[in-house]
Structure formats: structure tokens, C-alpha cells
Amino acid sequence: MDKMKEGLESSGRSKNRVDIVTVTQQDGIKEAKRILDEILQFGIELVDVEFLDDICYDIEQLADYCMPGILKNFRYLFSILYSSDDPKMRPEIIAHVNYLLVLLNQADKYLKLRVEGMELDVTSLVEVHLGYLWNNKTFLEYKMYEEDAEILQMSFNSTKDNDGWTFIDKGYWFDLKSRRIHYTCKIRPINAERYIKSADTEYDVLQPEILFVYPGKTNCRVRWRKAQRRVATSGDMAVLLESAETDYTDVISKLKESFRDPLAERTPTLLIKLHKAFIYDDHLVLEDERGGLLTVKDLSGDNTPTSELLRAILPAQSVGCALLAEVNDNLKSVLFSVKPLSVITPDRIIRLLY
DSSP: OHHHHHHHHHTOOOHHHHHHHHHHHHHHHHHHHHHHHHHHHHOGGGOOHHHHHHHHHHHHHGGGGSOHHHHHHHHHHHHHHTTTTOTTTHHHHHHHHHHHHHHHHHHHHHHHHHHTTOOOOTTSHHHHHHTOOOOHHHHHHTTOEEESOOEEEEEEEEEEOTTSSEEEEEEEEEETTTOOEEEEEEEEEGGGTTTSOOOOOOOSEEEESEEEEOOOSSSEEEEOSOEEEEOOOHHHHHHHHHHSBOOHHHHHHHHHHHTTSTTSOSSOEEEEEOOEEEEETTEEEEEOTTSOEEEEOOOTTOSSOOHHHHHHHOOSBOTTOEEEEEEEEOTTTOOEEEEEEEEEOSSOEEESOO
């Protein structure tokens, strides 16, 4: 491990490279603002196929400006604008446009400060959403790594992104040492599918030599180069169950507070302890020991629904189990709900997605 760290640190960091990237990103922000202004001036409700064909090329040119996060978000906007005449989709479109306006303005100010020579926090949410180009050297420089970590995958799924250009292999992992939920995300362009190996379900506990941790709040993205493995035990399941959140009301309060930041993750994943379950208004509802409630519901436009599957297997009395769930702060119905991903029992993980 020490040899790996020495090798990664030895080449140092190129300040000129950072300066060039910053200037390139500034040009990209200007172009992104121009595209967004053009969409708003045309009118969201008036967007048609001809207009989308015109801006498609401009959006793809954002790939030249070293800001993959911006590109991904504009591709998503492009995909949902096809449904701009659907009243049900307008809240989501407006919410995403507002998010982009905030992100572009904050990124513009942030990059100006960097050009002026200010020392900035590369772990900030602006950098995360801009798409900071992390490599192993910078992880080590900013001490964004863990040694002697043990991680256990709780959920995995491979889907086609909404923009239709990429496959996304996403896994949620529990860090048995820090007791935090991390995730891995592998993006595979459809036109390069045959050349890039997909990620897959893992059942063993992995022990990475060095676990590189991206910046983040509720969940952080992770990656590693080499890892040993061991069989998961009931002791590992006990750690998961001990770490699960028990107070639903407190969980909701904390997450709603975090949602006040426009750049906060809108669908974080959490681990909650189960107590009781019942049906209300045709939805499965979870109840904690204090009477706090959480509604189980699939995400809007979800092509991998799991709520009905959980409803079919979960007993009314589910004491001693926990649920890995993705939060859904629904803008249209103002309903705070969760999408189930996996059920954790004292001896195994029951996956609702593969």
C-alpha cells in the first residue's frame, strides 16, 4: 500500500494543468448559460422537436469543456424537454432548470475566484456538480481516502440513463468501519458497450488496499484499484442492523434541512430500522417504535419499481430487520417517501434489484 501511495504522489500536481482546465470550464459555463437562456427565451411549453434538434449539437459540444457534471445535467434536461407538453412533467422540468440556474451562477463565481488565485475547497458541492476531474494523485493530496476499510454491497442495478446515451452501473455499499453508505458508479457509453466491462453484484466483503472517497454529504462515491475479499458473516449483518436509523421523524427533518441547499442530492440513500408495516391508501407505510411514518413509493418515472415487491414479502411485524431505501422528495405531491432497495435480516441481504 505504501508503494502505491508513493507512486501516486511522486509525480506531483501540475498547477498549469489546473489553470488550463479552469479557463476551459469558464468558457463552458458561458456556453451553458447561453444554451439555457435560449431555451428559456423560446419558452419551455413551446419547445418542439425542431427546436430540440437545433440545441442537441450545442449540448453535446459541452463535452469539450472539462465539466462532465454540467454535460450530464444538460443531457437530462434535453431528455425531459421532449415531454414539455405534458403537465405532469412540468414541475420536474422547472425544478431542473432552477437547479441549473443556481449551479451555473455558483460555478461562475467559484471559477472566477480560482482564476484570481484563491485557495478553494475542491470538496465543495460546486466542484461535485461541476464534475471535478479527480484522479488518484488528487485523492491522496486532499486525504480523500480510507485505509483498512471493509465494504459490503447492499444493492446493485444497471440501467440505461434517461438521456439514452449511457448505461449506469450503480452499487450501494456499507462501510463497516465508518458505518457510512457509499456508492460506486460506472458509466458505460452505449457505443462503447462491447469494450467496457460492466460492474456486477458482489456478495463478499471487500477489503480495498486504499478506498478513494469522493466528496459528498449523505452518500459519497467511492472507488479502488485492488481489494482482498472475505465471506460476509452474521456479524456483518449485525453491524448493518445496529447502524440503521430508528427515528423516522428525525431522519425526515435532517433531510429536509439538507434539501434547502439547491445543490444537495435529491434522492439520497439511507438505512432505516423496520418495526411495523401496514397498508394505507393503497400504499405500504412503515412505522417506527415512536410512531413515525414513512410511505413506500417508487420514484417518479422509475423503470425499476420495487415497492410492490417489498409489499409482497414484508410481514406486518418486521422487528429485527432494516431497509436500504432511496429517498423521494416528490415536488408534485409534496410527499416524502422512500423507494426500497434491499431488506437486511440478521443473516442475509434480500436484494430487490439486480
